[in-house]
Amino acid sequence: MSIVKAKKHLGQHFLTDKNIAGKIVDSLKLHDQYTQVLEVGPGMGILSDFLLQKTEYEAYLIDIDTESYQFLQKKYPQLGSRLINADFLEMDFKTVFQNKFAIIGNFPYNISSQILFKVLDNRQQVIEVVGMFQKEVAERCSAKPGSKEYGILSVFLQAYYKVEYLFTVKAGVFNPPPKVLSAVIRLTRNETGLLDCDEKLFWQVVKAGFNQRRKTLRNAVSAIIPKDRIPEDALLDLRAERLSVADFVRLTNMISDQR
Helix, strand or coil: CCCCCCCHHHCCCEECCHHHHHHHHHCCCCHHHCCEEEEECCCCCHHHHHHCCCCCCEEEEEECCHHHHHHHHHHCHHHHHHEEECCHHHCCHHHCCCCCEEEEEECCHHHHHHHHHHHHHCCCCEEEEEEEEEHHHHHHHHCCCCCCCCCHHHHHHHHHEEEEEEEEECHHHEECCCCCCEEEEEEEECCCCCCCCCHHHHHHHHHHHHHCCCCCHHHHHHHCCCHHHCCCCHHHHCCHHHCCHHHHHHHHHHHHHHC
């Protein structure tokens, strides 16, 4: 069987270490809560080999690369319509998955943030994610308040998911090797996927805070609520990077009460 050539414009770096591939697949834990798993960007199927051995769930594969798709059609003829040649970012999950499901992948680094925001947009369906990211992105996802990595993505992900940094992966186990270290993280959806506040306003407050992260929140949220109606609270004298998700929820409720 011919080899698929990695394409730079698709951000492809094919994992070659089977031990790591098996470890990534074994990191899926919520088997009792879903029966379907979607692998993003399977390439030549090193993760897929392990996924398809599992009996706890049914694996679906999606790849935008036609060459990979054709390669995988020959490798896994049993998949049929569960092998999808399409853009994950454009995919309407509800046309394929009627219930909750998980996502796994060695994700293309050039669209990693877009992948995570796609997950967030579909958080009611996507209850677990295990994925390989650039180490810097993985650290940002799992960062705690007060650290320099903590930002918009950290807050949004941690608002709806438990984020775990699982392990670091060296460049030498990829073909071609990336110029950065990689890391695997796991996202586990919280019980409801809902926050105890106006969620649309929550997103506005978080974005306002981090878009002007050098300013205190009192100044940053003045774009959302008139200054004379901003409540007196010590939280507003802090910068966004100091606030936990719970703090942002409380701040959102305070602002909502004043509008």
